[in-house]
Amino acid sequence: MANLKVNFAGVEFKNPLILASATPGWDGEGMKIAGQKGIGGVIPKTIGPIQDWAVHPRNGRLQIIRHGGKAIGMVNLELFTTKNRDAWITEDLAIAKQGGAVIQVSVLAMPDPEDTAQLVEEIQATGLVDLFELNVSCPMPAQGVGLHIGKSPELTYKQAKAAKDAAKVPLTVKLTPVVFDMVEIAMAVKEAGADGVTISNSIRSFAGVDIETGLPLLRGYGGYTGPAIKPVIMRHLSEVARKVDLPISAVGGVMSFREIVEYIMLGATTVQSCTAVMWNGYDVIGKMLKDLEDWMDKKGYQSLDEIRGIALSHITTIEELAKLPPLFAKIDNDKCNKCGVCQKVCMYRAISGNKNGYTIEQTACDGCGACMQWCPSGAVNFQ
Numbered sequence: 001m002a003n004l005k006v007n008f009a010g011v012e013f014k015n016p017l018i019l020a021s022a023t024p025g026w027d028g029e030g031m032k033i034a035g036q037k038g039i040g041g042v043i044p045k046t047i048g049p050i051q052d053w054a055v056h057p058r059n060g061r062l063q064i065i066r067h068g069g070k071a072i073g074m075v076n077l078e079l080f081t082t083k084n085r086d087a088w089i090t091e092d093l094a095i096a097k098q099g100g101a102v103i104q105v106s107v108l109a110m111p112d113p114e115d116t117a118q119l120v121e122e123i124q125a126t127g128l129v130d131l132f133e134l135n136v137s138c139p140m141p142a143q144g145v146g147l148h149i150g151k152s153p154e155l156t157y158k159q160a161k162a163a164k165d166a167a168k169v170p171l172t173v174k175l176t177p178v179v180f181d182m183v184e185i186a187m188a189v190k191e192a193g194a195d196g197v198t199i200s201n202s203i204r205s206f207a208g209v210d211i212e213t214g215l216p217l218l219r220g221y222g223g224y225t226g227p228a229i230k231p232v233i234m235r236h237l238s239e240v241a242r243k244v245d246l247p248i249s250a251v252g253g254v255m256s257f258r259e260i261v262e263y264i265m266l267g268a269t270t271v272q273s274c275t276a277v278m279w280n281g282y283d284v285i286g287k288m289l290k291d292l293e294d295w296m297d298k299k300g301y302q303s304l305d306e307i308r309g310i311a312l313s314h315i316t317t318i319e320e321l322a323k324l325p326p327l328f329a330k331i332d333n334d335k336c337n338k339c340g341v342c343q344k345v346c347m348y349r350a351i352s353g354n355k356n357g358y359t360i361e362q363t364a365c366d367g368c369g370a371c372m373q374w375c376p377s378g379a380v381n382f383q
Contacts, residue, residue, distance in 0.1 A: 002296035003303050004289065006040070008269045009170040009195035009247050011131050013040035013102050015289055016260060016304060020251050020272035021046055021106040021133065021174070022225075023076075024282070027083055028095030034277070035099020037285040041270065042101045045081040046135045047088050047123065048108035048145075056082060063207035063217045065228070073226035073253075074275055075207040077218060079141065080108055085122070093128040102130045106174070109136045111144040113162035120166040130170075133249075134163050134194075137176035137201035139223045147204070150176035153188035160192035172196035172249065175236075177203050177229075182236045186244040196247040198272070199237045203229055226275040227253045234266055241267025242312055255279075257291035264304055265311040327382040328365045329372060333357045335379035342371035342380060 004015035018041035019025050019034040031042040061077035083092060096103055105123055110116045116134070123129055136156050138146030149155045156173065164171045173189045175182055177200040186197050202223030209216055230253030237250050250263035251272035260271045276284050301307060329350075331342065336358060343351040343358060350364035351371060360371075372380040 002293050002301055004040075004293060004296075006269050006304055008249065009131055009172055011102060011104075011170055013270060015040040015292075016264065016268075016270045017041075017285065017289060017292075018104065018249065018251075018270050018272040019043060019101075019277065019285075020274035021135070022274040022278075023078060024274060024277045025096075026081070028088075028092030031092075031096035031101070031103075032099035033282050034285060035096070035101035037282045038289055039101050039285045041104050041130075042096055042099065043104045043106050043133055043272070044088065044092070044096065045078070045083075046106040046108050046138065047085055047119070048080045049085075049110065057220075061218065061222075063222075065207070065224075065226070071226070071279065073224055073228040074278070075205050075218060075222040075224050076202070077140065077220050077222045079138065080135075085119075089123060089126055093123075093126055097128050103128055104131050104133050104172075105129045106133045106135050107163070108138075108145060109134055109149050109159040109163070113158050116159055117162040117166035120163050120171075124166075124168055131195070132163065132167055132169065132171045133198055134160060134171060134173045135201075136160075137174050139176070139178060139202055139204035140221055147176040147178050147201075150174075150185065150201075151179050153184050156185055157188040157192045160189050160194045164193045164195075170195040172198055172247075174198040175200050177201060177232055177236055177252075181239075183239055183243050186240045186246060190244055190246050194246070196249065196269075197240065197244075198249040198251060199240060199268075200233055200252060202252075203232065225252070227255055229253050230259065230262075234262070237263065237268060238266045238312060238315055241309060242315070254288075257288050257295055260288065260292055261295065261307065262311075264308050267309040267312055269308065326367050328362045328367055329360050329369070329380050330383050331358050331360055332379045332381070335377050336375075337377045337379070339376060341374050341376065345370045345374045 021043040025031045025044045056079045063075045065073040136150035202225045205224035207218040233252030247269045249270040250268035254273035255276045338355045348366045
């Protein structure tokens with residue numbers, strides 16, 4: 001049987017799956033439930049200031065984004081914790097601990113790094129924190145916090161340094177995806193002495209407009225999460241994993257065991273999920289872990305260390321790929337169901353034929369792969 005244990009930033013987790021900082025962990029009870037379902041770690045919604053300046057809307061703040069009737073993502077107007085700091089310190093962290101999962105506490109990087117350090121000290125005084133996750137990445141906060149800090153290497157360094165100096169347990173930093181180059185931000189985190197990074201937070205977004213009424217679906221800018229953001233997160237993750245020597249926790253579009261495997265193959269140690277729990281309930285945790293274990297057993301893997309980062313060496317530049325010998329599409333007419341989709345999507349007009357069969361003119365084929373991706377019967381391959 002495969003061993004799912006991982007060591008992230010010096011802390012041992014019984015498995016790599018973590019409840020991300022979001023709605024399912026809005027209180028200690030939610031975190032406890034996730035722990036009882038078998039999850040490796042839990043993170044509460046970000047604990048921040050004592051004053052009530054970050055209260056979220058209570059008149060609709062979630063919008064599921066669908067394409068062709070299928071949910072592909074979700075925009076939310078969530079901010080930080082709806083419970084005050086004292087409630088977490090005196091009650092909820094202790095309740096969360098009863099679930100048996102590692103407690104990774106999300107704390108807000110305050111405008112003044114000294115206030116951030118004080119927040120770290122107050123929460124770790126409970127003795128219930130296994131490690132911290134410093135939030136410099138919330139996509140819709142007031143000026144001076146969240147991504148307004150995280151998009152700057154200098155500001156991120158100051159916050160990470162102050163928090164790390166105050167922390168007596170490992171401290172990681174949750175980075176914003178709303179930057180062109182996350183590597184320089186991760187390097188600043190490493191220079192500050194932090195123990196790891198989380199890649200990444202939700203993406204600043206707008207939910208859309210009801211075309212029947214002309215009204216916005218949500219009347220504010222929110223954070224986009226779910227399956228559709230995974231390619232963006234994988235880009236940032238792989239770039240940081242190749243260039244910065246820090247353990248990484250990956251989050252974004254983790255809906256099944258497959259995303260856990262993909263992220264680990266791109267260098268992650270732990271993998272966080274939120275939307276999957278919000279859409280399917282806490283029971284999805286057990287399913288993902290069981291499917292992960294079954295997949296590892298089927299493949300013959302004993303440990304996740306065997307697959308960590310194995311995809312990274314195969315990533316190169318477009319320029320280098322252009323130097324390789326060209327490949328051309330070929331249709332197996334025995335498999336072809338004569339639907340004509342390949343001909344419709346070929347922008348190079350290389351495919352001709354009719355319901356009796358299709359052929360590809362090799363001299364016209366540009367090797368883009370669109371026909372192979374769209375073929376519903378798997379009749380197209382590259383040679």
